[in-house]
Structure formats: C-alpha cells, structure tokens
Amino acid sequence: MDARFGKMTVRAPAKINLLLRVVGKRADGYHDLETWMQKLQLHDTLELEVFPGSGIHFSCDDPSVPGDASNLAVRAAEAFFSACRETDGCGVRIHLAKRIPMAAGLGGGSSDAGAVLRGLNAFFGCTLGEQKLIDLARPLGADVPFFAVDYEAVKACGIGDLMCPVASITDCHFILVNPGFLVSTSWVFKNFTLTMQMKHSKLSCFQKFKTGALPFAEMYNDLEQVTCARHPEIEKIKEALTAFGAVKALMSGSGPTVFGIYPDSGKTTVSELERIIRELRLEYGTKVYLSRACTGASPSGKAPGFDPGIRRFESFRPSHH
Numbered sequence: 001m002d003a004r005f006g007k008m009t010v011r012a013p014a015k016i017n018l019l020l021r022v023v024g025k026r027a028d029g030y031h032d033l034e035t036w037m038q039k040l041q042l043h044d045t046l047e048l049e050v051f052p053g054s055g056i057h058f059s060c061d062d063p064s065v066p067g068d069a070s071n072l073a074v075r076a077a078e079a080f081f082s083a084c085r086e087t088d089g090c091g092v093r094i095h096l097a098k099r100i101p102m103a104a105g106l107g108g109g110s111s112d113a114g115a116v117l118r119g120l121n122a123f124f125g126c127t128l129g130e131q132k133l134i135d136l137a138r139p140l141g142a143d144v145p146f147f148a149v150d151y152e153a154v155k156a157c158g159i160g161d162l163m164c165p166v167a168s169i170t171d172c173h174f175i176l177v178n179p180g181f182l183v184s185t186s187w188v189f190k191n192f193t194l195t196m197q198m199k200h201s202k203l204s205c206f207q208k209f210k211t212g213a214l215p216f217a218e219m220y221n222d223l224e225q226v227t228c229a230r231h232p233e234i235e236k237i238k239e240a241l242t243a244f245g246a247v248k249a250l251m252s253g254s255g256p257t258v259f260g261i262y263p264d265s266g267k268t269t270v271s272e273l274e275r276i277i278r279e280l281r282l283e284y285g286t287k288v289y290l291s292r293a294c295t296g297a298s299p300s301g302k303a304p305g306f307d308p309g310i311r312r313f314e315s316f317r318p319s320h321h
Contacts, residue, residue, distance in 0.1 A: 004090060005050050010119035012044040012111040013294050014100045015146065016174065016252040016259050018214050020221045022192055023157075030142065030159045031189055036214050037146055037160075038153045038169060039294040042176070044100050044112055046073070048119050049093040056081070056091065062098040072113035072140055079136045080117055086124040101287050103182035105253030107143045114147020134161060143253075152294040168293040169213065173262045173273055175246070177237045177280055178287035181256060183227055188254040191226045216248040216261065227255035234258055237284070244268075244276045 019036040026032055056077045058067045069075060073094055081087045094116065100108035117136055121128050128136075130149055137144035142159040151165040228234045234251055237258040241249040245268045246260030262268045268276075273290055280288045 004086065004124065005052055006123075007047060007049045008119055008123050010046045010048065010115040012046055012100070012108075012115035012147065013039040014042040014106040014108065014111065014176075014291070015039050015143070016106065016176075016250075017221060018169075018219050018250070020223060020253065022189075022222045026159070031192075032158060033142070033156070033160055035156050035160060036154075036166070036219075037143075037156060039147075040106075040174065040176075040291045041294055042100060042106075042289050042291040044108060044115075045097040046112060046115050046119065047093075047095045047097075048116070048123065049095075050090050050120075050123060051093065052089060053091040054089075057093045058096070059094070060096040060098055062096075065096065065098055065102070072109045072144070073116045075140055076113035076116040076136070076144070077120065079140070080120045080128075083132065083136055084120070084124055084127055086127055087120075092120070101178045101257065103184065104178050104257045104287075105183065105251065105255045106176070106178075106257050107147065107253065110141050110143035111147040113137070113140050113144050114149075117144075117148045118150070137161075167213070168295045170293060170295050171264045172293070173264070173268075173270070174291050174293075175241060175244075175260045175262065175273065175276060175280070176252075176257055176289040176291060177241065177259075177284055178257045178289075179231070179233050179237065179284055180287060181231065183231070183255045185254040188223050188226045192223060219248050219250055221251050221253075223254050224251045227251060231256055240280070240283075244280075245272075 015037050017035050017037055021034040022031050023034050024032040056074055058071060058074050060067065073096060077092055077094060096112060100106050100111065102108055114137060117133050121133060133148040134145045137148040138161050145161040146154060146156065146163065151163065153166050153168045154163040155166055156163045234256055238249040241258065241260030246262060247266065249258060249260045251258050262273060277288055277290050
C-alpha cells in the first residue's frame with residue numbers, strides 16, 4: 001500500500017480585519033495594505049482524498065460554489081501539485097462543506113485555498129516550507145497567504161503577504177452579521193479614492209502597536225466609506241450591534257459582513273449574546289453568527305498541544321478486481 005494515498009479533513013477558518021488601511025496603489029493593480037487580521041472559529045470544512053491517478057476533482061454541498069478552474073481551492077491544488085514532486089502519480093478529490101458566506105469580507109474562498117495548500121503539504125510530509133507556501137498562495141489572492149500559514153492572527157502589509165504574527169484575541173466573543181447580498185472586492189477597491197493623508201500613514205499601525213493588542217479605538221476600515229455608500233444597510237447593522245452592547249462594530253474586509261466585539265469582562269453574558277443572535281436573525285436571516293477567535297498558534301509558531309485543524313485518516317486501499 002502506498003502511504004501517499006488516503007483522506008484528510010482540513011478546517012478553513014473565517015477571518016475578520018480588526019484594522020484595514022489602504023496606503024498605496026501598486027503597479028500590478030493591487031493595493032498596498034496595512035491590516036490586522038484575526039482567524040475565527042467559524043469555518044468551512046474540506047475533505048481531501050489523494051488517490052492513485054491524476055486530476056483534481058471538486059465538489060461542494062453549496063451548488064452556487066463554482067467547481068471549475070475559477071475556484072480558488074482548485075487553483076491552489078493545481079499550484080501545489082505543480083510545485084511538489086511527491087504528488088507525481090496522484091490525483092485529489094476535494095469536497096467542501098461551506099459555512100462561511102461567499103463574497104462577505106470574511107475570506108471564505110481565500111481560506112479554502114489556503115486550507116488546501118496547508119492540507120496537501122501536511123499530507124505529503126510538509127515538504128514545502130512556509131515561505132514556499134506563501135509564494136504559492138500570493139498569486140491566488142491577497143488574503144490567501146494568511147490562510148496558508150498556521151498563525152491565527154497577524155499584522156500584515158504589502159498585499160497582505162508580508163506578515164508579522166501576533167497573539168489572538170482570546171477574551172472576546174464576536175457577533176457577525178451578513179446582510180445576504182454580495183460585494184465585489186475588485187469593485188470596492190476600484191471605487192476607493194486614495195487620499196494624501198492615507199498615503200502618509202504607511203505602517204502607522206506597526207509603529208504605534210509593536211507589542212500588545214490593538215486598542216478598540218484604533219480599529220478602523222478604510223473600505224467602509226465605499227461599501228457603505230452603496231449599501232447603507234451596513235451602517236444600520238453597525239448601529240444595531242452597538243445598541244446591543246458591542247464595544248466596537250466594524251465592517252470586515254470589503255464587506256458586507258459586520259462584526260461586533262463583546263469582551264468577556266463586559267456586561268453581556270453568553271445567554272444575552274444568544275438572545276441578541278436570535279433577534280438579529282429575525283431581521284437578517286440565518287447568516288448571523290456567534291464566534292470566538294482561533295487560538296491555536298502562538299506568535300513564535302506552534303504552541304504546545306497545537307491542533308492546526310488537519311486530521312489524516314483512513315489510508316487509501318486500492319480495490320482489487
């Protein structure tokens with residue numbers, strides 16, 4: 001039996017941007033960013049089955065998710081198979097159980113792609129180093145490098161690929177509200193007007209908060225001005241979360257998902273948070289979530305007992321006819 005064949009499950013976590021500043025436009029069309037990203041326990045689940053043969057076969061429990069080469073998870077698998085010699089003679093089936101809303105500012109598609117890279121790398125014995133995974137992730141999209149590595153929270157610049165790991169926020173709940181409409185990231189950036197003030201604010205986050213957590217008052221998203229102008233519902237959600245006791249309410253990424261932060265030390269109990277969730281779902285439907293931060297990895301790497309969300313099982317046994 002070839003040990004290369006078998007199955008694996010991989011968690012693909014959602015993320016929120018605690019800070020997102022646009023600090024310049026690049027010659028390649030991307031924007032230089034300054035961002036503070038946090039992975040959440042809310043996640044998609046991917047099952048990878050490596051089999052003898054060839055080809056990349058994708059399926060999903062959500063029929064609206066494309067299964068062709070436009071899918072980032074498929075493209076991630078193609079990139080990994082091209083880069084890793086150990087995959088010769090292998091194909092992979094990818095099944096995605098989708099829970100993170102699409103085009104929501106939570107990095108769902110990017111996280112699925114990063115999870116494929118991490119999962120396949122673990123499956124084939126971690127033959128590719130962290131920097132190689134980042135290099136494979138970078139062409140797939142600005143958020144993919146963050147999901148291709150084990151760190152649960154980072155400060156990042158460039159297009160999000162130059163990362164400095166930081167500690168997760170362990171003492172808060174997050175309520176996420178997705179209003180149900182899609183927002184195109186490319187449209188938001190295309191309509192973002194870069195001001196001189198923003199150009200001069202490069203790396204201010206890193207200079208001011210080299211250690212410790214990001215204060216709630218400093219959490220900010222430059223892209224809100226674009227998305228809110230077209231979708232005023234986002235501002236209403238922020239106001240609702242604040243009225244429900246959130247110490248901070250902010251749009252994540254290019255939107256439209258809004259998250260509210262509820263510290264454990266605050267007045268809002270878990271039962272009260274669950275009541276808030278029920279009330280918000282009456283208004284916004286099922287895409288309202290209560291989550292906490294992922295806390296698996298420490299800034300120096302894998303903490304003791306770290307579970308990266310990857311589990312290998314059921315070695316493949318070829319059938320005999």
